Amino acid sequence: MEIIQQILFVGALIATAWYITKRIQHISRAIRLGRPENRTDHADERLKTMLLVAFGQKKMFTNPLVGLMHFVIYAGFLIVNIEVLEIVLDGVLGTHRLFAPFIAPVYPFLIGVFEILAVGVLTVCVVFLCRRFVAKVSRFQPERHREMTRWPRTDAAIILIAEILLMIAFLTWNASDSVLRDRGVGHYAALQGIVPDFLISQYLKPLFSNFSDTALVGYERVAWWFHILGIMAFAVYVTYSKHLHIALGFPNVYFSDLKPKGEIQNMPEITKEVQLSLGLPVTTGTDGAQTDDNGQQPAEVGRFGAKDVQDLKWINLMNAYSCTECGRCTAACPANITGKKLSPRKIMMDTRDRLEEIQQGWKANGYNYKDDKSLLNDYITAEELNACTTCQACVNACPININPLDIILQLRRYRVMEESQAPASWNAMFSNIENNMAPWKFSPSDRFNWADQVNEVK
Amino acid sequence: MSTETNYKVPTMADMAAAGEEPEILFWVGCAGSFDDRYKRVTIAFVRILNHVGIKFAVLGTEESCTGDPARRAGNEFLFQMQAVSNIQVLNGYNVKKIVTACPHCFNTLKNEYPDLGGTYEVVHHSQFLQGLINEGRITVKDGQSFKGRKITFHDSCYLGRANKVYEAPRDVLAALDADLVEMKRVKANGLCCGAGGGQYFKEPEPGKKDVNVERTEEALATGADTIAVACPFCMTMMSDGVKNKNREDSVRVYDVAELIAQKQGL
Numbered sequence: 001m002e003i004i005q006q007i008l009f010v011g012a013l014i015a016t017a018w019y020i021t022k023r024i025q026h027i028s029r030a031i032r033l034g035r036p037e038n039r040t041d042h043a044d045e046r047l048k049t050m051l052l053v054a055f056g057q058k059k060m061f062t063n064p065l066v067g068l069m070h071f072v073i074y075a076g077f078l079i080v081n082i083e084v085l086e087i088v089l090d091g092v093l094g095t096h097r098l099f100a101p102f103i104a105p106v107y108p109f110l111i112g113v114f115e116i117l118a119v120g121v122l123t124v125c126v127v128f129l130c131r132r133f134v135a136k137v138s139r140f141q142p143e144r145h146r147e148m149t150r151w152p153r154t155d156a157a158i159i160l161i162a163e164i165l166l167m168i169a170f171l172t173w174n175a176s177d178s179v180l181r182d183r184g185v186g187h188y189a190a191l192q193g194i195v196p197d198f199l200i201s202q203y204l205k206p207l208f209s210n211f212s213d214t215a216l217v218g219y220e221r222v223a224w225w226f227h228i229l230g231i232m233a234f235a236v237y238v239t240y241s242k243h244l245h246i247a248l249g250f251p252n253v254y255f256s257d258l259k260p261k262g263e264i265q266n267m268p269e270i271t272k273e274v275q276l277s278l279g280l281p282v283t284t285g286t287d288g289a290q291t292d293d294n295g296q297q298p299a300e301v302g303r304f305g306a307k308d309v310q311d312l313k314w315i316n317l318m319n320a321y322s323c324t325e326c327g328r329c330t331a332a333c334p335a336n337i338t339g340k341k342l343s344p345r346k347i348m349m350d351t352r353d354r355l356e357e358i359q360q361g362w363k364a365n366g367y368n369y370k371d372d373k374s375l376l377n378d379y380i381t382a383e384e385l386n387a388c389t390t391c392q393a394c395v396n397a398c399p400i401n402i403n404p405l406d407i408i409l410q411l412r413r414y415r416v417m418e419e420s421q422a423p424a425s426w427n428a429m430f431s432n433i434e435n436n437m438a439p440w441k442f443s444p445s446d447r448f449n450w451a452d453q454v455n456e457v458k
Numbered sequence: 459m460s461t462e463t464n465y466k467v468p469t470m471a472d473m474a475a476a477g478e479e480p481e482i483l484f485w486v487g488c489a490g491s492f493d494d495r496y497k498r499v500t501i502a503f504v505r506i507l508n509h510v511g512i513k514f515a516v517l518g519t520e521e522s523c524t525g526d527p528a529r530r531a532g533n534e535f536l537f538q539m540q541a542v543s544n545i546q547v548l549n550g551y552n553v554k555k556i557v558t559a560c561p562h563c564f565n566t567l568k569n570e571y572p573d574l575g576g577t578y579e580v581v582h583h584s585q586f587l588q589g590l591i592n593e594g595r596i597t598v599k600d601g602q603s604f605k606g607r608k609i610t611f612h613d614s615c616y617l618g619r620a621n622k623v624y625e626a627p628r629d630v631l632a633a634l635d636a637d638l639v640e641m642k643r644v645k646a647n648g649l650c651c652g653a654g655g656g657q658y659f660k661e662p663e664p665g666k667k668d669v670n671v672e673r674t675e676e677a678l679a680t681g682a683d684t685i686a687v688a689c690p691f692c693m694t695m696m697s698d699g700v701k702n703k704n705r706e707d708s709v710r711v712y713d714v715a716e717l718i719a720q721k722q723g724l
Contacts, residue, residue: 062647262620263569267534271574274538280546283575305532334650334673339666387663390530390655391615396646412532426531429659433536437522438488439659448518450490450497451467454504 002094009091009228016232023239027321030355034314039255046254049401054253059399069124073163076121077246080170083114087228096187097177100195112199115171119200122167125160132156139327147346152242152325159243166230173223175204176216185213245324249400252322255315256401261392264409270304305413308374309354312410319402320351329394329404335387342387344394344404350379351407376411385411386423465508469518470551480515482586483553485567487560488523489690495697496559496690502719503559503583509724510595514557520547524566531656538574541566545576559583559715561616561689562654568621582617584627584688584714591633601723604636609717610682611638612673612696613648614689627688630714634721639680649673651699653691674699678709685711 039046052058057074061067086099100107132140140156142149178197180188182205197205208216238244245252259265275282306312329344330336336343354375361369385408394404415421422430429439437444473480484507490500507514525540548556556578558564568580581589590596609631617623624645631638643649652662652669662668674696677685685700687693697711712720 260565260569260621262565262616264529266570266573267538268573270534270538271542274535274542278539278542280542304534332647334652334669335663335665337649338652338662338669338672340663342663383663386660387657387665388655389615389650389652389657389669391650392619393615393647393650396619409530409532413534414532416532417534422531422533423660425660426533426656429531429656430528430533430536433523433525433528433540437540438492439523439527440488440492442492444522445519447491447521448469448516450486450500451504451516451518453497454465454467454501 006092006094012229012232013088013092016236019236020239023236026359027239027244030359031314031317031321033310033355033358034312034317035310037313037315039315042258045258049256049258050250050254053256053399053401054250057399059401062397069127072117072120072124076117079117080114080121083111083170084228084231087224091228097191097195100191104194108196108198111174115174115198115200118167118170122164122171125164125167129157129160129164132160139331145327145330145343145345147343147349148325148327152349155241155243156325158237159241162230162234162237166227166234169223169227169230171201172204172207173220173227174198174201176208176211176220176223178202179205179208179211180213180216180220183213183216185217242323242325245322245400248318248322249324252318253401255318257395257403257406261395265406267304267413303414304417305415306407306410307376307414307418309351309358311414312351312375312407316403316407316410317351317355319404319407320348320355322400323348323352323402324400325349326399328397328399329402332393332397334389334391334393340384340387341381342384344408346384347380347404347407348402351375354379376414380411382415382421385415388412465505467504468515470515470520470553471518473515474551478513479552481513481555482515482581483548483551483556484514484516485556485558485560485563486516486521487558487563487690490559491521493690493694496693496713499559499690499693499713499715502713502724503715505719505724506587506590506596506715506722509722510590517547522547524563526562526566527656527659529566529570530654531659541571541574541576545571545574548576548578553578555579555581557581557583557586559688559690559713561614561620562691565616565620582621582623582626582688584617584630585623587715587718588626588629591630596633596718596722601721604634604717604721607636607684608639608680608682609634609636609684609686610641610677610680611644611686611688611714612641612651612677612692613645614687614692615648615650615654617688618648619646627686627714630718631686634717636684639682641676641680643676649676651689651692651695653695658691658694668699668702670695670699671702674703678703678705683709684717685709686714686717687711688714 057067057071060070086097089098090096131137138144140148142153177188178201181191181195184192208219211219238246272282303311309317323345325345327345330346333342333344357373358371361371388405388408390405390409392405432439432441436442438447468480470480470483484504486500489496491497522544523540524544525537528540529537556567558567558580561582564580564582567578571577587596611627611631613624617627628638649672650669651673677696685696687696693711693713700706700709700711
């Protein structure tokens with residue numbers, strides 16, 4: 001019987017590892033669809049940013065209470081995984097609480113810490129479910145945000161409920177195990193006198209007092225298997241879910257933009273054309289004038305701006321897979337607040353959806369397959385793009401430094417430079433700048449007329 | 459009120475002809491040159507510079523749009539055409555330090571011109587005024603008293619979030635000895651006036667409300683009688699918002715430089 005469980009366990013472990021490897025390859029292939037961009041400069045600053053923003057969750061504490069609750073889940077996730085190590089080894093070796101005899105003095109303390117965290121995670125998940133579905137925090141509501149209908153809404157519920165179930169399984173497994181130990185049933189007796197009751201689960205023991213020994217062993221096994229298989233299934237599920245931020249959040253912050261938020265990235269491929277048209281010597285890449293911010297030579301000129309995900313930079317695509325759809329960007333967006341269609345969160349979700357769609361197409365039709373859709377128009381409309389004030393509130397709000405504005409600007413560039421699709425009043429503004437050196441139709445020779453009034457009594 | 463009538467506005471061309479170099483170039487910007495309301499800010503700032511005795515110059519008719527609205531609307535060609543020609547002019551005069559009263563010009567000159575060969579020390583006029591106040595070069599005399607008046611400051615995105623300049627304009631306002639009250643969304647969380655990203659130059663997309671009205675409501679909720687701004691576009695948006703709310707009799711919108719000029723009696 002024991003050996004069958006071991007074989008099943010190892011099988012499940014291998015299947016999970018195999019599946020997750022496939023998923024990592026899939027996601028990494030999607031991210032590598034993007035254009036190259038060097039984000040390995042300033043390693044010190046990047047590391048510091050990652051420690052503060054990702055590990056320290058600095059930006060989550062903008063709202064201290066929510067920040068604290070999220071931190072409980074995060075800490076629980078990291079620390080409870082230490083216990084998973086023992087569970088996995090038990091599963092493979094057919095042992096029971098393998099570590100207990102070796103670290104007997106600290107073992108109950110460690111499990112106690114895990115149990116406190118488990119209760120913390122469980123409580124916060126319940127609170128988060130309530131915030132989303134009962135208190136109806138505005139940024140999560142499909143009535144207010146069209147991108148939050150169907151799958152994103154279900155996804156959020158699945159994650160929270162799964163975490164609650166996993167924590168219940170962990171706590172009740174400990175409790176049923178303690179009862180079995182007390183009763184001295186089978187191999188459970190071996191740890192009698194070595195492992196005492198645990199901090200939290202001791203209070204759950206009465207739940208099992210009426211169970212027969214057989215039923216109790218049954219529950220202990222089911223809880224144990226549910227917990228560990230649940231974790232494996234959850235790990236696979238995460239790769240399909242918005243919850244992927246638990247892994248990608250860290251590299252995403254490490255590689256995030258270090259420039260001032262107001263700086264829009266230069267297009268070196270255009271500088272050359274501009275210098276030629278002004279009759280200026282074309283500067284080479286050596287003096288910094290003709291390179292982009294990362295000292296890269298201009299790439300071969302494909303299209304100006306972005307029409308589809310392949311035209312975006314890889315970091316934009318990593319941003320899309322890292323987004324957990326919390327909607328802080330959208331809640332801070334002046335266009336969205338005042339009822340315009342633009343939602344920075346939707347920009348990120350559309351980018352990920354489009355990447356997934358392309359890969360589905362490849363799966364079905366081979367890697368040379370190209371559909372006739374694009375991120376622009378099929379997912380993100382001109383009306384959304386044109387509503388952006390480039391105020392960077394979305395960039396500032398993101399707890400993991402995602403930059404929706406960068407995508408918006410690249411799509412705008414495509415519309416304006418490749419399709420000449422700017423709104424008519426923008427075209428008027430462009431022509432004023434070009435002809436009158438100002439966005440309005442004033443004569444450039446009148447530009448200094450204000451100085452005549454400088455001595456007039458106000 | 460002002461009795462001085464000898465304010466001077468030297469141009470870079472004048473300076474160069476006289477073989478001189480100014481301490482700073484005052485980059486006026488398109489709004490500061492052409493917009494009737496913001497011309498008053500340009501004049502107020504020039505009067506302060508004269509009064510304090512700063513050796514400054516402007517480009518006059520040699521100045522041209524930085525290209526900011528074109529770049530943000532997606533027209534990178536036009537932006538770079540503007541930027542490259544402006545850099546030729548600026549480098550031609552060997553300009554080292556630029557002060558501007560427009561956060562959009564400030565951001566573009568400071569952060570975006572270096573990639574195209576134009577590297578300068580760029581300062582926003584609120585930072586420059588803050589420096590003058592800290593050095594004791596702006597002293598308060600015979601001007602208007604602000605005692606007991608409530609002022610709220612609206613953060614411009616391109617000064618605040620874009621470049622993290624939050625304290626300079628507030629320090630300048632503190633020198634007025636008025637009662638500085640903050641809105642709900644300030645500094646890094648400040649709400650845009652609705653003008654950036656080329657929005658100023660087109661009608662807004664369909665929605666429930668205009669952004670400037672949303673922001674003005676927040677400013678009015680502070681009970682301030684003065685909304686201080688530090689950007690020509692915020693100036694227009696907030697002034698329109700106050701009009702929209704029919705409060706132009708009781709609430710005024712001023713640039714920080716205008717308030718300092720008032721305080722100084724300039």
